[in-house]
Amino acid sequence: MKVLFIGDIVGKPGRRAVSEFVPLLISERKIDFVIANCENAAAGFGVTREITEELFGSRIDVLTSGNHIWNKKEVMDFIGDYETLLRPANYPASNPGSGEVLIPTAKGEYVGVLNLAGRIFMKPIDCPFITAKNKIAELRKKTKVIVVDIHAEATSEKRALGWYLDGEVSAVLGTHTHVQTADEEILPQGTAYISDVGMTGPFDSVIGVRKDAIIERFLTQVPNKFDIAKGDIRLQGVILDIDAITGKANSIERISIKLKE
DSSP: OEEEEEOEEOHHHHHHHHHHHHHHHHHHTTOOEEEEEOTTTTTTSOOOHHHHHHHHHTTOSEEEOOGGGGSSTTHHHHGGGOTTBBOOTTSOTTSSSBSEEEEEOTTSOEEEEEEEEOOTTSOOOSOHHHHHHHHHHHHTTTOSOEEEEEEOSOHHHHHHHHHHHBTTBSEEEEESSOOOOSOOEEOTTSOEEESOOOEEEESSSBTTBOHHHHHHHHHHOOOOOOOBOOSSEEEEEEEEEEOTTTOOEEEEEEEEEEOOO
């Protein structure tokens, strides 16, 4: 089974890259299942119902998210309408939406997707390690193919989770920092790991935002508007080859594709 996981989609440029590249990748690389992180899809902060529909229309099977999922207040009203639009599972259970899902591919093979948020340098929410164990135990009753999105700041927290879940899930994939790392590997018990899958959006920027706005913020320490940049649009992520029977990863491949202007 081949799974495409797309790094944080940033604004309209990121959505454009998704619409152009995802169908092509599905065809050329024989992709069976597509997951993408959408928490920055609406002008960099959050997601709307319209954008959710747009991304699912681009042949994405599951949308994960992170701490910015709540930035658009309207999400509280519609996140529960979409089984495959996830928020981190370690937010309070009273929050709307779900942090995990189990759905079949076109071939009828089930894939479990678990979304978690880190706690280092982020909001104090439930422990992602304990939450992961509990949720994975339930998912493994029905499938061994499980992909985890750990949306976190600290590489140490992501890497520790990778080791903690080695052999229990197919992949532990980091998101949130928007900078693709070069540490992809298959851990000893068969779990694919990477600290950050990267960003899908404009790279003539500082992690998706106009350079001048970010530089001004650093120079003055005064809050200003963060507008999404426009140039050098790329899609980044990873392609996983997973044994559908054992759930172990055979390979993990980083991808970074530039959109022609």
